[in-house]
Amino acid sequence: MKPSLVLKMGQQLTMTPQLQQAIRLLQLSTLDLQQEIQEALDSNPMLERQEEGEDFDTTDPLADHVETKANGEAQEDSFQESTYQESAPSNGSEGGEEGDWNERIPNELPVDTAWEDVYQTSASNLPSSDDDEWDFTTRTSAGESLQSHLLWQLNLAPMSDNDRLIAVTLIDSINDQGYLEATLDEICEAFDPELDIELDEIEAVLHRIQQFEPAGVAARNLSECLALQLRQLPAKTPWLALAQRLVTDYIDLLGNRDYSQLMRRMKIREDELRQVIELVQSLNPRPGSQIASSEPEYVVPDVIVRKDRDRWLVELNQEAVPRLRVNPQYAGFVRRADTSTDNTFMRNQLQEARWFIKSLQSRNETLMKVSTQIVEHQRGFLDYGDEAMKPLVLHDIAEAVGMHESTISRVTTQKYMHTPRGIYELKYFFSSHVSTSEGGECSSTAIRAIIKKLVAAENQKKPLSDSKIAGLLEAQGIQVARRTVAKYRESLGIAPSSERKRLM
Known part of the structure; x- marks a missing residue:
C-alpha cells in the first residue's frame, strides 16, 4: 500500500472552552461557586458585582467606545481646568494663605472610629470583672483536638520530667473517642531501658490523666469509662452505688438487654433497675467526641420552595450567589481596530467575562428547570411528608427538561433545596x-x-x-x-x- 493524502468530510463533537467552563460551574456547590466567582473577580478587571438597585447594562461597550472616550476626554479637560483654577493663588495673598494653612492643621486629626472598634488586642480579649457569663472554653476551643486539649491540662499539672514524658506518651495513644488504644505493657516497652520506667509509674500517671476533662477520658474499655464518669458525680447522687456496680460487674448483661438476669444478680426490682439504667444512660460512652476536632460545615440552599395560594413556587436563592456584570468603564477602553498588547489583553478579558456571565446564567436556568420538575413531581412529599414520596429517577427528569442524565446528575449533586419541611439535597428526591x-x-x-x-x-x-x-x-x-x-x-x-x- 502506498501512502496518500485523502480529504474527508465528517462531523465531530468538540468540547469548547466555553462548554467546559459551563459544565464545571454546573457541578459546583454554592460555596465552591462563591469561591470561583471571587477568583474571577480578582483576576478579571472587566467583571464587577452588581449592587442592589442597579440594572444590568445591556448596551454593547464596544459599540459605544468612541462616545465614551470622547466624554472621558471632555471630563478630563474640565477637571484639569477646574483644578488649575482652584490651585491658582489670588493676587497678593500667596504668603498669607500658606501661613494660615499651616496654622489650621491640628496635631491630631479626628477619626470616625477607634482602634479597638476594628482591631482586637490581647487586652480587649480578656474578660472584664463585670462579665460573669464569660466562658473560656466556648471562645477558645474552636477546631481544638482532643490531644491538644489534654496537653493543655497537662501543662497546668505539676509533674516530674519522667512523669511528664509518660503522660505525653499516654495522650498520644488516646484515640478520638477518648479511649487508650495501646496497653500499658506496650507503652512500657516503647521507652528507653536507660530511663528505668516501671509499669507501676505508667499506671499512676494514667490515673492522673483519667482525672482530666472530659470525664471518662483515657479509659481502657467501656466499663472503666462509665465508672470514671460515675466517680466524678456527687456522692449524694441517687442510685450511684448500684450504677457503679452495674457498669463494673454486669456491663455485658446490660449490653445484651438481659434485664431479668440483671434483676436476679443485683437483687433489685424492675422499677429500681429502670432508675439505675437511666443514670447510666445519662453518661457519655464516647467522651472524646465532646471536643470538636473539625470545623463546622455550612449548607447554603440553592433553591427556595414556598407555598402561595395553594401553589408551590420555586425560586433561586439570589443571596447565595452575587450578580455579576461587565464593567462599562473598562469595557469602553477596548478599541476595535487596535492590535496592541494592552488592547488585546483587555479584549480577551472582556470576552472571558462575557463567557463567565453566560455560564452562570446557563447554570441558573438549568437548576431552575430541574428544581421545578422535581417540585412538580414530589408535591405529595411537600404536602404530606416522606410517606407520600413518589419513585423518581434521573431519566424521568431528563426527559421532562430535554437534557441528558449526566447533566441532571451534575445539577442535583451538592445542590440543596429549602422547603417548609427543611433543607434537602436534590438527590434526596430521587429513589427507587x-x-x-x-x-x-x-x-x-x-x-x-x-x-x-x-x-x-x-x-x-x-x-x-x-x-x-x-x-x-x-x-x-x-x-x-x-x-x-x-x-x-x-x-x-x-x-x-x-x-x-x-x-x-
Whole structure:
C-alpha cells in the first residue's frame, strides 16, 4: 500500500472552552461557586458585582467606545481646568494663605472610629470583672483536638520530667473517642531501658490523666469509662452505688438487654433497675467526641420552595450567589481596530467575562428547570411528608427538561433545596421503587418513613423484628423482603430488635 493524502468530510463533537467552563460551574456547590466567582473577580478587571438597585447594562461597550472616550476626554479637560483654577493663588495673598494653612492643621486629626472598634488586642480579649457569663472554653476551643486539649491540662499539672514524658506518651495513644488504644505493657516497652520506667509509674500517671476533662477520658474499655464518669458525680447522687456496680460487674448483661438476669444478680426490682439504667444512660460512652476536632460545615440552599395560594413556587436563592456584570468603564477602553498588547489583553478579558456571565446564567436556568420538575413531581412529599414520596429517577427528569442524565446528575449533586419541611439535597428526591400488591409503585423513601413510624410506635418491651415489619408492610400492600427491611432499617440508624428492648 502506498501512502496518500485523502480529504474527508465528517462531523465531530468538540468540547469548547466555553462548554467546559459551563459544565464545571454546573457541578459546583454554592460555596465552591462563591469561591470561583471571587477568583474571577480578582483576576478579571472587566467583571464587577452588581449592587442592589442597579440594572444590568445591556448596551454593547464596544459599540459605544468612541462616545465614551470622547466624554472621558471632555471630563478630563474640565477637571484639569477646574483644578488649575482652584490651585491658582489670588493676587497678593500667596504668603498669607500658606501661613494660615499651616496654622489650621491640628496635631491630631479626628477619626470616625477607634482602634479597638476594628482591631482586637490581647487586652480587649480578656474578660472584664463585670462579665460573669464569660466562658473560656466556648471562645477558645474552636477546631481544638482532643490531644491538644489534654496537653493543655497537662501543662497546668505539676509533674516530674519522667512523669511528664509518660503522660505525653499516654495522650498520644488516646484515640478520638477518648479511649487508650495501646496497653500499658506496650507503652512500657516503647521507652528507653536507660530511663528505668516501671509499669507501676505508667499506671499512676494514667490515673492522673483519667482525672482530666472530659470525664471518662483515657479509659481502657467501656466499663472503666462509665465508672470514671460515675466517680466524678456527687456522692449524694441517687442510685450511684448500684450504677457503679452495674457498669463494673454486669456491663455485658446490660449490653445484651438481659434485664431479668440483671434483676436476679443485683437483687433489685424492675422499677429500681429502670432508675439505675437511666443514670447510666445519662453518661457519655464516647467522651472524646465532646471536643470538636473539625470545623463546622455550612449548607447554603440553592433553591427556595414556598407555598402561595395553594401553589408551590420555586425560586433561586439570589443571596447565595452575587450578580455579576461587565464593567462599562473598562469595557469602553477596548478599541476595535487596535492590535496592541494592552488592547488585546483587555479584549480577551472582556470576552472571558462575557463567557463567565453566560455560564452562570446557563447554570441558573438549568437548576431552575430541574428544581421545578422535581417540585412538580414530589408535591405529595411537600404536602404530606416522606410517606407520600413518589419513585423518581434521573431519566424521568431528563426527559421532562430535554437534557441528558449526566447533566441532571451534575445539577442535583451538592445542590440543596429549602422547603417548609427543611433543607434537602436534590438527590434526596430521587429513589427507587417497590411494587405493590395493586400493581402500583412505592418509593424506598416512603418505605423508610413507614418503617421509622412503625418502630416509633412499637412496644419497647417487645420490639418489632424485621420479619414482623415486613409482614406489616405486606398488610399495607407493600411487598418487601426481610433483608430489604433490614437494609432500610440500618440506613435509618435503627438498631435491631434485640438492642431496642427497653424497660417500661
